[in-house]
Amino acid sequence: MVFVPSGKELSHFPFLKKAQEPIRARFASLGSLLSTPKGQALVDLAVARIKEASVPRKNHVPAVCDTPEDEIAAYALARIVASCVNDRQLIDRLTRYESERAYYFLVDEEEWNSGYMQEDGEYSRLWMAIADELGIRIEKDRMPVPDYVELVAPLHDDRFRLINRRVEQGFVTVNKNERYELLRERVRVMLRRDLPHRVPKEICEQLAPRAAEIKAAYQEQMLRQFGKVEEGAFPPCIQALITALAAGVNLTHPGRFSLTAFLHNIGMDTSGIAALYARSPDFDIEKTMYQVEHITGRGGTSTEYTTPACAAMQTTGLCVHRDHICEKVSHPLSYYKVKKSLPHKPAPAKPQAPKKEAE
Numbered sequence: 001m002v003f004v005p006s007g008k009e010l011s012h013f014p015f016l017k018k019a020q021e022p023i024r025a026r027f028a029s030l031g032s033l034l035s036t037p038k039g040q041a042l043v044d045l046a047v048a049r050i051k052e053a054s055v056p057r058k059n060h061v062p063a064v065c066d067t068p069e070d071e072i073a074a075y076a077l078a079r080i081v082a083s084c085v086n087d088r089q090l091i092d093r094l095t096r097y098e099s100e101r102a103y104y105f106l107v108d109e110e111e112w113n114s115g116y117m118q119e120d121g122e123y124s125r126l127w128m129a130i131a132d133e134l135g136i137r138i139e140k141d142r143m144p145v146p147d148y149v150e151l152v153a154p155l156h157d158d159r160f161r162l163i164n165r166r167v168e169q170g171f172v173t174v175n176k177n178e179r180y181e182l183l184r185e186r187v188r189v190m191l192r193r194d195l196p197h198r199v200p201k202e203i204c205e206q207l208a209p210r211a212a213e214i215k216a217a218y219q220e221q222m223l224r225q226f227g228k229v230e231e232g233a234f235p236p237c238i239q240a241l242i243t244a245l246a247a248g249v250n251l252t253h254p255g256r257f258s259l260t261a262f263l264h265n266i267g268m269d270t271s272g273i274a275a276l277y278a279r280s281p282d283f284d285i286e287k288t289m290y291q292v293e294h295i296t297g298r299g300g301t302s303t304e305y306t307t308p309a310c311a312a313m314q315t316t317g318l319c320v321h322r323d324h325i326c327e328k329v330s331h332p333l334s335y336y337k338v339k340k341s342l343p344h345k346p347a348p349a350k351p352q353a354p355k356k357e358a359e
């Protein structure tokens with residue numbers, strides 16, 4: 001029997017075709033819908049969804065609307081509003097949020113659906129329906145090599161490299177957690193590919209006040225996060241890494257890791273960290289964002305890494321230009337705290353040439 005997801009299930013995976021079919025009819029005359037109280041209520045939900053997506057959070061449990069229909073409409077409308085805002089970073093955050101959301105519900109619901117597992121494997125019928133629509137072919141714990149290679153192409157995590165995988169008779173072994181991760185990545189790529197939508201000008205004009213509200217909220221949030229970071233208080237090792245980056249030096253893995261973890265630990269958000277990496281001449285936004293989100297625990301591993309201590313930095317050759325504060329600390333984060341707490345001293349005046357005495 002063909003499995004048909006329930007309305008609630010569809011609302012958790014609103015990008016599925018079955019979820020989108022009724023929306024097309026509902027949005028057929030979007031302009032008219034937006035001018036009704038119901039339309040305004042849906043825009044409120046869509047704006048809330050974008051705002052939620054724009055704030056980085058750890059272990060976030062997604063909010064859900066009262067009805068599956070409104071949930072699906074809010075998803076679709078959020079993509080329309082984000083297309084009108086047309087900010088690349090905001091769109092990236094929205095698509096990442098949607099893929100994380102799907103990941104959350106899939107893990108949650110597959111456990112709940114465990115009574116409906118396939119006879120020959122450990123997959124729920126919900127997983128099979130989603131994987132099928134996303135074009136993911138998987139049998140038991142194996143995936144054909146070509147499919148696997150295509151799926152992991154945007155990922156830069158070493159553990160997904162084919163060379164590090166078990167490959168037998170044209171199949172790659174994939175464990176349960178990895179297939180969730182691969183599905184999340186497929187959702188992200190698929191949703192990102194379709195944005196921004198080409199939204200009719202009149203619709204964007206109708207949504208302009210809400211788009212402005214989102215831009216302002218996003219800007220404020222970025223400023224709040226950046227405001228407290230003081231680059232002048234960075235320890236010499238971190239300053240050296242940033243200088244090397246700007247000079248086009250290809251940082252070693254420990255170098256990138258230490259820099260990213262440090263910036264994240266002091267409260268800089270992923271966009272801010274990526275902005276620092278943008279000083280590098282060979283900056284690659286996709287690759288950088290992936291690495292940064294992985295290290296900062298937003299890449300699905302839920303593992304947040306901490307800056308290595310000074311002893312480890314010495315081992316990897318990253319402890320350079322030590323100064324007098326270094327003598328008192330054993331961790332770059334302690335250095336930062338100490339230096340930030342010091343009263344700001346005016347820059348020392350340039351030494352002046354001694355005046356010639358009057359003869």
Ligand code: SF4
Binds near residue numbers: 237238321322329
């Ligand atoms: S002693 Fe610690 S804080 Fe100072 S440069 Fe070395 S690693 Fe950085």
